[in-house]
Amino acid sequence: MIPDALSLLLILIIAFLFSGALAPFEALGWWAGWFGRQKEDIAKTAEPVQKPSQAKHFVIFLTGIHSVSEASFARREIALLEQLRKRMPDAMILELFPYSVTNQALTGQRFFAWFWRLALKLKLSRLAFAGFIINMRNIWQVAVSADRRYGPIYNQGTAESMALTLRRHGYTFHSGTPITLIGYSGGGQIAIGAAPYLKEIIQAPITIISMGGIMCSDPGLGAIDRLYHLYGRRDRVQRLGFLLFPGRWPLLPYSAWNQALHDGHIQLVDMGPVDHTGKDGYLDSQQKLPDGRSYLEQTVATITAIIEEKSVSSALWFGRS
């Protein structure tokens, strides 16, 4: 018996709802110590840095919701990171899988690794549905970060993962070396959620760059130094953050988002006729702007300008054309 389209749709909706209800368990179980969480103050107990890095700036890139691990970054994301490394040789550019409180790749999970490996394989062989399942799983983790009940737990977990990643790469806590978190798509929410906790651990200034980030009016925004939200005019995905989270509506001037915006902690950066992903996306190296640069080149220039504290508008299409 072949189920009709309506039944299939119903099955999909039920699966989506179930995966939503199950989404917080990884973070909650981790917090409760069910998966071996060590209760410790990372800032004090993490192993001392063997070889302190000479990098003047540390950057952590948080991938979009399409990933299953930090090693499965899309081709365009790899190009972005390569270009950033070329442009800023003094900076240490790191990658992190943000949709797990323990920075554990889906393909490295205890019980479901086989499932995510299969999903990734199918996705790479261009089966759109497999990509949908991965996106769905990660979207719910973004919602866990944005949720007032689970956010404090999830965000502390990702902040600890970030701190440990930094430490592994020679970052010395309390050294004051600045950090930049680049959150692409759902990674934007993870970045603003984790930043206040990360700041507590490392005691250094943190800048966040949201690249088409889907973000809520996170209570932690009050503790953030600077947030640059890069948005393309054709990027409808990042607009979801505005639509879904009432705290971002102008109707609520005292929300965390609107207060941070009012106080100048959030800067909205218009990237021009850019889309969220794929062709015409922030990382498209083929599509050209009126000034002759590719969309990717503009994105790289903008991120570099922010990190090097130069004029952002000079990196943008309208600032040069």
Added chain:
Amino acid sequence: MVELNLIGQSLALKDVAFLEVVRLESLRVALLVVFLAGLSHALGQSIVLFANEVKPRRFVASLILGALIYLSGFLFFSFSIWLVEGFIFGKEESFKNMVKVVGLAYSPYLFNFFILTPYFGSFFSVALSLWSLAAILVGLRAVLALSFWQAFVCSALGWVLLQLVNRTLGRPVHSLTRAGRRLVAGTKLEQSPKNLSKHQGRS
């Protein structure tokens, strides 16, 4: 299978389900629905257990205790409605039948665990309450031959009565259940999601 049929029909708000359930001799269906709804509710609220780092075995025991407390709350609610329908509308339905009707009308609460859903949890909570209220109204109308508004007054006053009892005579019971929850969880259950973070201001 009979149970599943009845639950399915009550979820679809069909009055035949309630007429059928009062014909059954035992309270099994009603109490089973409410107990499972209670388990689902306890799971939906389990963030408190996780936040307090309750261990897996105690976690399961806490869910069962939560379900039993939920069941007792349901019995009080059914009793309140039964008092109201008897005193105000002069109906002479047995308390047992009231338990069957209200119990089956708790079927939507079987989905209480959806309260866990991040960000949309409170939407589910409200939706399930309204769904169950609708089921209670259908059940009361069918079994007691009340009009819509009479059924509504019955459940609304029943609810008010329950709240009054909760806030007065129910206080010692609450202290007792709190103590029971702590005993079973093995911690004081002092942590709430709110005080886990220093960064929880307005959102």
